[in-house]
Amino acid sequence: MDVFLSEWANLLIRWAHMLVGIGWIGTSFYFMALDYSLDARERAKAGVLGTAWQVHGGGFYHIEKFTVAPPALPEHLHWFKWEAYLTWVTGFALLIVQYYVNARAYLIDPDVMALQPWQAIAVSIASLAVGWGLYDGLCRLPFTQQPAILALAVFALILGASVFYAHVYSGRGAFVHVGAFIGTIMAVNVFAVIIPGQKKMIAQILAHQAPDARHGIVGKQRSTHNNYLTLPVLVLMVSGHYPFLYARPHSWLVVALIIVGGALLRHYFNRADAGDEWGRYGWTLPLAAFALFAAIYVTAPPAAGTAATTTVSDSEVLEIARKHCVSCHAKVPTHESFREPPKNVVLETLDDLRRYAQPIITQTVQNKAMPLGNQTTMRGEEREKLGAWLRARHVAP
Numbered sequence: 001m002d003v004f005l006s007e008w009a010n011l012l013i014r015w016a017h018m019l020v021g022i023g024w025i026g027t028s029f030y031f032m033a034l035d036y037s038l039d040a041r042e043r044a045k046a047g048v049l050g051t052a053w054q055v056h057g058g059g060f061y062h063i064e065k066f067t068v069a070p071p072a073l074p075e076h077l078h079w080f081k082w083e084a085y086l087t088w089v090t091g092f093a094l095l096i097v098q099y100y101v102n103a104r105a106y107l108i109d110p111d112v113m114a115l116q117p118w119q120a121i122a123v124s125i126a127s128l129a130v131g132w133g134l135y136d137g138l139c140r141l142p143f144t145q146q147p148a149i150l151a152l153a154v155f156a157l158i159l160g161a162s163v164f165y166a167h168v169y170s171g172r173g174a175f176v177h178v179g180a181f182i183g184t185i186m187a188v189n190v191f192a193v194i195i196p197g198q199k200k201m202i203a204q205i206l207a208h209q210a211p212d213a214r215h216g217i218v219g220k221q222r223s224t225h226n227n228y229l230t231l232p233v234l235v236l237m238v239s240g241h242y243p244f245l246y247a248r249p250h251s252w253l254v255v256a257l258i259i260v261g262g263a264l265l266r267h268y269f270n271r272a273d274a275g276d277e278w279g280r281y282g283w284t285l286p287l288a289a290f291a292l293f294a295a296i297y298v299t300a301p302p303a304a305g306t307a308a309t310t311t312v313s314d315s316e317v318l319e320i321a322r323k324h325c326v327s328c329h330a331k332v333p334t335h336e337s338f339r340e341p342p343k344n345v346v347l348e349t350l351d352d353l354r355r356y357a358q359p360i361i362t363q364t365v366q367n368k369a370m371p372l373g374n375q376t377t378m379r380g381e382e383r384e385k386l387g388a389w390l391r392a393r394h395v396a397p
Contacts, residue, residue, distance in 0.1 A: 179236030
């Protein structure tokens with residue numbers, strides 16, 4: 001595909017992904033808050049679990065939730081499903097355009113595993129399917145019917161996936177796949193569990209049978225899982241813009257801290273919506289803060305290597321840039337994925353290197369995010385020499 005058209009496809013799909021994702025997350029947040037705000041004391045009809053009075057946009061709303069289902073269905077019933085479906089579809093399309101089409105640049109790191117693009121893509125698709133199967137199996141095991149036990153089991157599953165991806169893909173590819181792994185679980189929860197359960201209940205009502213409450217209970221369980229995973233998956237999906245997240249060994253620990261911190265924050269808001277006393281859930285905030293500070297500590301850049309004290313000549317650093325940077329960061333790039341230099345950063349001269357000294361140190365020396373996918377096989381000593389030259393002349397150590 002032409003580079004220009006590929007960039008437009010990427011932008012439009014990303015835009016669509018954001019739009020439907022906001023809709024899906026918004027409904028998840030709203031209905032969790034609605035459930036927690038129900039007043040069980042006001043039961044206007046038989047079979048009503050609780051009601052809620054709400055005001056928004058100049059209007060007042062009176063909402064009822066049934067314990068299982070209403071005795072008769074209204075003529076028009078609004079389904080909340082397309083937001084989830086389209087979020088996954090646009091997310092997978094973005095995975096194709098960004099990572100599958102440019103697998104060598106964004107997905108594969110030869111230092112991690114020397115894969116062919118078709119192999120990397122096959123592992124991606126298979127792992128997402130297997131991940132859903134393992135998660136669904138956990139949810140059906142008898143001993144995981146306790147919410148806390150099941151939460152720990154799902155947490156362990158996601159960490160196992162993060163370790164697996166870290167040993168297969170580049171750091172960037174690994175983190176976005178953990179996000180895709182979670183996102184797939186969330187979307188298939190809606191497609192394969194929540195919506196089919198609701199349809200079965202509707203069929204029972206239409207057949208003048210008592211609807212099976214089990215379908216609602218299971219649907220609520222999966223919906224709650226989705227709600228608690230929303231904040232972590234958002235960070236993982238934008239992780240490609242922040243290489244420091246996955247630039248260190250044991251990146252699975254960063255994933256763990258993101259999940260713990262995000263889930264604790266979600267729990268805080270859920271319990272606040274439920275009207276609990278602050279003393280019963282306020283402990284989640286300091287623990288979430290601890291997870292955040294721990295993530296900052298884990299992702300801190302290492303001290304400069306021994307090459308930082310050696311002398312690196314201008315000709316050496318220009319040769320390093322020519323070998324590893326200029327194919328993309330030139331006025332006329334020769335890399336097949338770029339028609340213009342990324343972010344208009346050109347690194348052809350010493351003045352160019354001085355101008356972008358700090359970003360080069362961050363992205364190339366510390367985070368090792370560049371070159372993309374380490375396609376040019378940049379060695380550690382070359383990174384240290386580049387960093388030494390920049391620090392000695394242009395950046396305070």
